[in-house]
Amino acid sequence: MARRLALLISLICLALPGGAAALDRVAILAEICSEDFRAQQSALESLAGAGADNGREGAVWARAVVEGFEGRDLRCGADGAYIEGPEGLVSAETLARAAPEGDLSAPSVNLRLRATAASAGFVLALFTEDSIEARLRAAGRLDRRREAVSAPVLAAALEIERDPAIAAVIVEIRTSLLLGDPDPARRIEAIGAIATDATLRNRTTIAEALENESDPSVRAAAEAALAEIDRTLAIGKALATLYSGVSYASVLLLAALGLAIIFGLMGVINLAQGELIMVGAYATYFTQELIRIVLPGALDWYLFLAIPVSFGAAALVGIVIEATVIRRLYARPLMTLLATWAISLLLINAVRVGIGTQNLEFHQPAYVSGGFPVIGDFIMTSNRLFAIAIAIAAFFAVLALIRFTTLGINMRAVTQNRAMAGAAGIDTRRTDRLAFGLGSGLAGLAGLALSPLYNVNPTMGTGFIVDSFMVVVLGGVGSLAGAVVAAFGIGQINVAIEPVYGAVAAKVIVLLLVILFIQRRPEGLFAPKGRR
Amino acid sequence: MAANDAVGRVERPGLFRAVAAAMAAIAVALPILGGPMADGPAGISPYFANIIGQIATFALLAIAVDLIWGYAGILSLGHGLFFAFGGYLVAMHMLKAGYVYDGVTPDVMTFMGWTELPVHWFGLEFFPYALILIFALPGLLAFAYGYFSFRSRVAGVYFAIITQALTYVAMLLMFRNDTGFGGNNGMTGFTKVLGFDVGADSTIVGLATASVVITLGIYLGCGRLMRSPFGRILIAIRDEEDRLRFLGYDTLWPKLAVWTLSAMIAAIAGALYVPQVGIINPKLLSPELSIEIAVWVALGGRGALAGAVIGAVLISALKFWLTGFAPDLWPFILAGVVLLIVITLPNGLLDLRLPRLRAAPAPAGGAASGAAAEVGQGG
C-alpha cells in the first residue's frame, strides 16, 4: 500500500510541468516492471517527456528503455531491469554492461502499451535521432498520433530542431493541438493546420470539433476546411479506385499475355499456363536464395536479377512441353487441352512433393513494400506498382519483338496463314516452338511480378486460368492490344462493382458480361480481319 | 474441318453389346449379392455397392459428354454445371421432404436464420414435382444457353472455354452464402430418400442398383438414337459442319437438341449421385471436375458410348482405389495415363484393339493448318 502511494506521488510529480528536473530512473523502471497496466502506461508517458525535461542524455536513455520495452528486449529481475542488446545484457538504468542476479522475466506488452511506447519512441526520436530523414519520419508518424504529444514537448523539440522541413511539421502538429484553445483565432489556425493534410482522419477531427463549436467564424472556417477536404478525398478515392483497377488489370494482363501468344498463334489451349506462372515464381525464389549465398549485398535487387531466370526457366519448361507433347497434338487442339491439363497436374504435384506445399518466403526490398500517400487517403502500394511496371514493360517488349524481329515476322506470318508461311520458307515448326517458349517465358515473368503480391505455392497458378482465358477471348484471339483493353476493362469494372455488391458479385457480374459479350461477338473485341 | 481430328470413331457393335451385357449383369447381381447374399463368399458389402453406384453415375455423366463431344464434336467443359444442378435439386427435395414429413430441420435453415424455407423450395417435397424440375430446369438452362451460343456460331475451343467460365460463375454464386443453397458447406444431413432411410444397407444397394439400371437404360437409348438418322446428322456436324450447312441443313436445331439432351442426362446423373455420397457442395462446379469428365471420355474413346463408359469406370475406380491407398501417387498416375493415351492412342483405349482405320499421320504442315482452321471456326 505504502509503495503504491509512493508511486502515485512520484507520478503526480512527473506529470507536473517542469516538476521533474531529473527522471527517477529506478522508479520508472520499477513501474514498467510492475505488471500493473496503469503504472506501466503512465511510466511510458512520462518517458515521452524525457527529451523536453532532461536534455539529450536523458532522452537517449528514455528512448533505449522505450524501444527495449516495445521490442520486448526489456528484462525485469529482482535487482533491477536490463535490456537485451546486440552484445548482451545492459543495465536499463545506466545502459552499461551488466550481469543480473537471479531470474529475469519480460514484462508483457499489450496493444495499448505498445501504442504508447511507439508514440514515445517517435517523440524521443525528435530529440535523439541524428539523421534528418529519421527525424522527419518520426515527425510524420507523430502527425497521426497527435493525442500522444503535448505542446511543451513539441516546443522543446522545436527549440533544438535545425532542419526547416522538420520544424514545419512540428509547428503544424503544435498548431493542430490548439483546436481546444479558448482563443477562436487560435482554433481557426489549428483547423488550417489540420486541414493541410486532407485525410478522413483529419476530417473526423475537424468535424468533431465543429459539433461543439459555437463561434461563427470558427464554424465557417471548419466548414470551409471540411468542404476542401471532401473534395480532395473524393479525388483520392477516385484515384484509388482507378489504381486498384489498373493493378488488377496488370495482374490479368501478365497472366494472359503469354496465353495470348500461345493461343493466338497456335490455337493451343494451354491449361498449364498457370503452372508456368508458378514455375517463374519458384525460379525467382531460387534466384533469391542463390543471391543470398553468393552475393548477399545485391539481395535487394534479386527481383531484377531474376528476370532472365524466371523467363528462361518457364520458357525452357514450355519448350520441353512443346517438344514432347504439344508437337504431337497440333492437329487435335482439344486434345492439347487435356494434355496440358495433365501437365499442369504433373507440375503442381511435382512441386508439391519435391519442394512442399508451404508458401515460400520472399525478401521484400523497399521498392516492393509499403506504399506512399498520394492525395487524400489514396496510398499507392509499391508491390502493385512493380507489377504494373513489369506488365507494361513486358507488353511493349513483346510488341517490339513481334514488330521488329525476324521471329516476330515469322510469328505473324504463321498466325495469318500457316500454310502460306510454310510455303514461303518459314520453318513453322521452329516458329511454333519459339513462340511457345516465348509465351511460357512471359508466364514465368508474370510469376516474378506477382511474387510480391500473392502467395507462392504449388497451386498458385490454378486461380489464374479462367480469368486469363477470359481476357484473351474477350480481347480477340491473337490480338495483344485486345488483351490490354480487355484486361483494363475487366479490372476497372471489377473494382467499380466490388465496393457496392461485394467481391463475389463483382466477379460473377464481370464474367457474365464477358460470356454475354462473346455470345454476341464470338471473335472478341479486336478480331483479326478476315477468316484465317 | 471441325474440332475433331481423328477419323474412324465408330461404335463397335460388339463392344457396345459387351458393355451393355456387363452393366446388365451388375444390375442383376448387385441386389442379390449385396442383399441376401451379402455375407456370402461373393458378397458385396454396402460400401462396395455404394462405389459401384457412384461409378455408374459417373458413367452416365460420361455418356452425356460423349453425346455432345464424341458425336456432335462440341466439347463442353461445363457439364459439372448440369450434374450439380440435378444434385442440388435432389438435395433440396430430400431436405424438404425430411423437414415436412419427419421434422428434421436442415442445417441451411439454422445458419441462414430462416424460420421456414423460402418460396423456391415450394413443393419440392413431392418427388414427381422434383423429378420434373430435375429434367426441366437444367434442360431449359442448356437450351437457352445453347441457343445463343450455337446461333452465334460459338464453336470449338471457344465453346469449351465459355462453358467452363459459366460453370465457374455458377460455382462462385453457389459459394456465396447469401445465394441460399448452403454456400461453401452445401447441403448434407439427408435422412430419407423416397421414404427409405438413406443410411440403411438396403437403400444403399437399392440406389446403386437403380443407378446401374438407369445408366444402362440411357446407354441403350442413346445408342439407338445415335444409330438413327439424327445420330448421323450429328456425326456429319462433327466432321464437316460447313459442308452440311452448305447442303442446306440447319445445324442449329440438331446441335441444340443433343446439347439439351446431354445436359438433362448429366442432371439425372447428378440426381443419382448426391443421395449416394450424402453431400452436395459447389466444388462439383469447379473446373477440375468438368475437365475430368472430358478426360474419362477422351481416354475411353470419343464417339463411342462404350468407350465413354469404360473410360469413366476405369478412371474413377482407379481414383477410388488409389486415393485410399497411395494418395501421393494418384495425380502422377492420372497425369501419366492421360499423357500416354492422348499422345499414343488418338481415340483412347478403343484404339487398343481397333484396326487402324486412320491413315498415316498427316504431314505436320497440313495438320497444323487444320488446327488453325479449327481456331478460325470461332470467327
Place this chain on the structure above:
Amino acid sequence: MHRRSVIKGLGAAALGATASSLPLPGLIRRAHAADTVKIGCLFSSSGTMANIEGRLNYVARMAAEEINAAGGVLGKTVEVVVTDPGSDWPLYAQLGRQLISQEEVASIFGCWTSVSRKSVLPVVEQSDALLYYPLHFEGEENSKNVVYLNSPPSSSVLPAVDYLMSEEGGSAKRFFMLGSDYVWPRTINQQLKGYWGEKGIGADAWREEYVPVGHSNFQTLVNEIRAFADQPGGQPIVVLTVVGNSIPDFFREFVNQGIAAFDVPVLGLDAVEADFEGLDTSELVGHLNCWAYLQNAAGSRNEEFLANWASYVGANDVPFRPDVAIDPMVSTYDGVHLWAMAAEKAGSFDVPAVREASAGLTFACPSGYEISMTAENNYVKRGVFIGSLNETQGYDILWQSEDTPTPVPFSPYMNT
C-alpha cells in the same frame, strides 16, 4: 501385399489396362494382424488445404508412436491409416466410409473445414463410428459420434473479444468483421453481433464484409478498413475470419497500405504461425489471434511436445517445419491420446464403450491446461490464449484464460 498391389496397379494403368485386371477396393482382402488396432486419418495432403491440414497426419502418427512406445492400447499396437481426401469434400465422406468399413478403424481423426466435417458426419453417424475433430469451429452441432477437440465460439472467440474490449486490451469500440463467405465466419459474426447487442453496442459500431474462399485481392477492402478506422467513435479493430491463403494476402495488403497493429489491430481468428511462413512479419508485430494452444505456451509438457515434434520431423523426413506447432496439431495429438485413454479405460475398442469411457477423462495438454471431457457432451474443455504476432512469425502470449471455460455447443446469441 499392399505394396505389390500398388505396383501391379501402376503397371496396369501404364499399359492402359482393361477392366478385368483392375483391383478394386472392395476386393482387397488383407489379413488383420491380431496384435494391432487401426486408427484412420482424414487430412488432405493435396489440394488447397494441404499446407495446413497435411501436417496433422504426421502428428497423429507421432502420437501413435508415443502410445506404442508406452506399450500400445489394450496390449495392441496402434497403426495409423493415412488417406488423402485431396481437399475434395465428398471424398472425405467416401474415404471415411472406406476407413470404417474396409479398414475397420477404431476411430477417425480428421477434417479441418466445417464442410468436410459436415460431409463425414452422416457417415460416422450411420455406422456409429467416432470422429475426433481438431479444429475450432462454429458450434451449433452436437453429435454423439464426433469428439469436438477444439472450442466453439462461446469458449474461444467471446473471451478474446471481451479482453480486447477491456481497457488493458485496447478498449475496442468499433469492429470491422471481414470473413470468408461460409458458415464458420458467418456464425461467429452472428454470435458476436448478438453479444454486442446485449452489451448495448449498436449496429453503427460494426461492419460486416465477406469475400469468397481463396480471395486474394484485398485492395478495396483494406481501403475500406482504413476509411472505417478513421471515422469517429473510438478504437477500431478488425475481426478477421478469412481462412487459408487469404490470410497472408490480407496482411500483405494491410501492411503495404501502412496500417500499424496499434492503430488497427487485427484479431485473426483462423490465423496460425503457418499462415505467415511466406511473410516478413516485422511490420505485422502486434496483430492478434486466438486459439486453445499457442506454441509459446509455458510448461514442460509443451517443451516435451515441441521437442518430440522436432525430432519426429527430423527422423521421418516430414515435409513441414520442425519448429512450428499450431493448435490443430496439438488438438489432434490430444485427440489420439484421449482416444487411447478412453479405450484403455473401457477395456474395449467398441465405439459405445469408448464414448462412455470418455466422460471425465483428463489429459495434460501441451498448452499447459489440464483438458477434460464431461459426461453431457463430446466437447473438450480447453484453455484460451490470445497471441500477439512477433517478428519471427510466431505468436507471443498476450493473455490466457484462468482456467478452461465450459464449451457451450449451442450459442444463446445466434438468434438475437
